[in-house]
Amino acid sequence: MSKKKRTKKIKYRDIELNIMPFIDVFSLLNTFLLMSAVFLSVGILEVQIPFLTSAPPDKKADERVLDIKVDMEKTKVEVTAAYNKPPINEQKREFKVDKADMPNMHKFLVDLRRANPEADKVQLFTEDDVIWKDISMVLDTIKVRAPSDPVVVPAGASELQKKLAAEFLFPKVVMASVILR
């Protein structure tokens, strides 16, 4: 009997992968995500308005503190920093209300905060004809701490103050123009 060289024949079979459950899951996931999708992320800018109170005056009233005022008009913003007691050491700078000049204003405010860690409040005075879009741009410049900005924590700060200092350059902004006529 002659030896025959046996060759193994590999049998290929068509195997169909059932992808229907996969498509079902994808469709449901798609529907859920599309329904719950929020395409505009909303944030907030917190401000305060002046108010009358019968509470006793602050103990710090006698201290020499830095008052920072921002006067906003339609086309320009003026930042004034002055101490409430002599020597007043007034510093005044003017900026344009546009995106190009806002970093300069922010830098000036960062320098002020760095030199005066206790000053965490800014009073914003706004003219009636300034639009909310521009006000929000100036509020961003005053309030929001950029990643490259230093975290300025006043001496003896509480946990809350430390948390606020990490997020904001000036945590308190008072819309000082809101007063009864």
Place this chain on the structure above:
Amino acid sequence: MAGVSTDSGDTLSLNLMPMLDIFSILITFLLMSYSTDPVSYDVNNGVELPESITLSTLDEIPTIKVTKTDIIINDKKIAGIVGGDVDEASRSQGAIFPVFQELQKMAEATKRTLAGKMSEIDKARLSTLTMEMDQGHNFKLMKRIMLAAQQAEYITFKLMVARQGE
């Protein structure tokens, strides 16, 4: 590959791969843009919010909505806006009287509900209002609303903005 048989016995196969590709891309995009903010809120159609770089997220549904034409408090139209301001009859000492009335009612109702069991956080929340305002309105209108709110003992405002780069 899915297929169907015709009356003549032929099999037509449907290539589902392109559809799967599209689904995968869509799901990846949607998962990436999925918001984990504490409050999910759809901005009013009549309001265009200004852009901001703030990191603070919205934590409650706005009470006051100032669209291009109306002032709405808790989904109730309080006053109309014409030419960027409210009509003269609604004004009082620089504020908007109907807004003051509505906010005062709201403040009293909240105080009644929380009477006697208010924590410091509740008190702070009582004096806070969230406001959604169209970016084109001027400060004059904003001031009128804030003055009305101030008279109703609301002194802190959370002003809604659209966060950039999100």
